[in-house]
Amino acid sequence: MAPRKPTYDWKTRDCAELDGFDVPFALKEYVQNVQGQVLKALMTREWCAWKREDMRKETPKNRELRKASLISDYPGLLTGPHGAQIRRLTAWQPWYILSSRIPFDSLRQNSRNLSKDLQIALVLWRHTTLEITALSAYNNHLDRNAKFSTFTVDGASTSRQSDYAVGEKGKGFILATQFLQEHTEKVFKSLSDVPKDVKLGASFRVGHQIGTLRWKDPKYDDTEEVLYAVLDDLTPWSLDGYMDKKGNDDSDSDSSQPVTFTEKFRTQCSKALNKIYDDRVRFRMDAQREDKNLLSNVGRKQVSSDEVAITVVGIDGSFQPEYLFRAIYGIIPPERAWRVPDSPVQFFMAPENFGTPNASAAAAQSRATPPSALFYSRDQLVPSGLYLNKISINYHGTLRITADRVAIRQDRDDLVTVYTYRRELARAADLGFRTIPELGVHLALDVLSDEHSESLSCLVKPTNDADGAKAYRAAFDAALRELHPEIPLNMQIQPTKSDNGLINELGLKAVTVSWSAWRIMHDSGAYLDAKDLARKMLLDRPIVHDAASYLIRLHLAMSVVAPGVPEENVTIRDYGLSVPDVVFDQENNVLAFARPRPKHPEKKRCLCWLGPLVREAANIVKDDRSTEERMDSIFRGYLKGMNGNTSVDEDGDENEDGLDLGDDESGNEMGALHFCP
Secondary structure (H helix, E strand, O other): OOOOEEEEEEEEOOOOHOOOOOOHHHHHHHHHHHHHHHHHHHHOOOOOOEEEEEEEOOHHHHHHHHHHHHHHHHOOOHHHHHHHHHHHHOOEEEEEEEEEEEOOOHHOOOOOOOOOOOEEEEEEEOOOOOOEEEEEEEOOOOEOOOOOOHOOOOOOOOOOOOOOOOOOOHEEEHHHHHHHHHHHHHHHHHHOOOOOOOEEEEEEEOOOEEEEEEEOOOOOOOOOEEEEEEEEEEEOOOHHHHHHHHHHHHHHOOOOOOOOOOOOHHHHHHHHHHHHHHHHHHHHOOOOOOOOOOOOOOOEOOOOOEEEEEEEEEEOOOOOHHOOOEEEEEOOOOEEEEOOOOOOEEEEOOOOOOOOOHHHHHHHHHHOOOOOOOEEEOOOEEEEEOOOOOOEEEEEOOOOEOOOOEOOOOHHHHHHHHHHHHHHHHHHHHHHHHHHHHHHHHHHHHHHHOOOOHHHHHHHHOOHHHHHHHHHHHHHHHHHHHHHOOOOOOEEEEEEEOOOHHHHHHOEEEEEOHHHHHHHHHHHOOOOOOOHHHHHHHHOOOOOOOHHHHHHHHHOOOOOOOHOOOOHEEEOOOOOOOOOOEEEEOOOOEEEEEOOOOOOOOOOOOOOOOOHHHHHHHHHHHOOOHHHHHHHHHHHHHHOOOOOOOOOOOOOOOOOOOOOOOOOOOOOEEOHHHHOO
């Protein structure tokens, strides 16, 4: 009776832990395993030096030739039950190939064998008659501490303590493989006339050990099916070595007596070892044996103990490579991507075919709504990542991912890394606005369309300088024109928090934006508030010389209200907009008034304009006087501007200033206080 094969229980069918998975996210685990091996071997945190071969438009003949060269270049690639099937059947042809060879003298750690080049390969295969796809993944440098159970025991991992590979705790491989196994079963049910030699499912090889998947029937009616992995140990023992192993396995571990082998035991071991060598040939781990009695694979071995090969047969054939590989950034690089200098943040726009399984769906989507933004942590898609709006992010800093790889951890212990990410994102966005014009437009579009508390619109903290202000303005102006194509190119856009009639007076086109967007526009110096624009316009207007009587009254009033402003710096400008009436230029110590507007123009002797101007000037001139003193100056300044008495001497007599102002333009005696009835 053959010994019972080791098994490892996984999950129940359709378990809740698979809710966040789709096919690309599951395939990501295999790509991550391969790419993570490179990161650890090179002791680096970033790597994407793939050789990419798109075979979709090649002729069948060229695909056949490339399949043969793949088998020659990577003898261990198509091994195991499903890999051998792809190798054997001509209907399976390469569709999209990713590969890389890293010289052994570049490798630094984590491999069992540093004397040979690190070879990695990921191949999508297409069946010529069935609408199904297969994936094979291969690398020839197994981790020093890795073994079969690393892949099959929930929680086992070789990356837990790595500073280079992404992810902790080995749930990812189990969940991904179970999801794909269930996916292939669903695809099989949707197919018709499947040839008997096409077997759908997933299997994997770790060194000389094969893992296959089966369902465990429930023991009781109220229990569920459980998927489990079966280990087939196909290590190529010699007969004596195999007998020693079996003898030690079957003996009492505490016994010090040497194990003696009977002829019957030797025959049993020979039979079992023959089965192992037959299976090795069947699974393309060895070349065909010429002598069935030769219990050795010397000269025939096609695999080594430090290889990992994974094969999945039966992926939905409508899925395109761009979609299948979307969960690892850079496998198929997006066309619009920007790495901000001196920053761990990489911005990109998700291509249309990233979010849709097939080409026709991608075309339909691009005509409708843009694809959703994607968040990547060090090249790996995190479906429930940190908040995004329109622009996608690949963050190369440190974030902790949940064991199922679905979300970013934000527990108390993880807040520092999340805070660091947000700080780096804000800094990168500011640099992006300033240094990468094309990126700046996309950042502006993102800011203008969202005000979530964790969005870019709330995170960006621009630095205000002339060059930055110019770059921010160019980005936002382009974005606003993209959002409002109806605005003529010769009309200047003025963003505003709310509709403002003054903007129309300024001859600008008002566009309402959110408070958070306006904060960035204003703080960067890109745009002034409409009132600030009007103030600047007032200061830029020429001085008028035909309003002497107005100016004299203002000089008198300002000598009290703004005693620090020289009389020659109190001017009236040729300015006709509704606001402002007065502007104080603190840098040049200038008070500029718009031409006074009588409050009652129908009355020839109206001087009501003076009081409001005195009050407004007192409010905007900044000096070291107290509020009480400033309020007092308003009344005294108004009285003096009206040529009234502003103080009383100790004897109680009025202290007249004795000015003879003559009459104003309306015939009003300047020396008399006058109010409109």
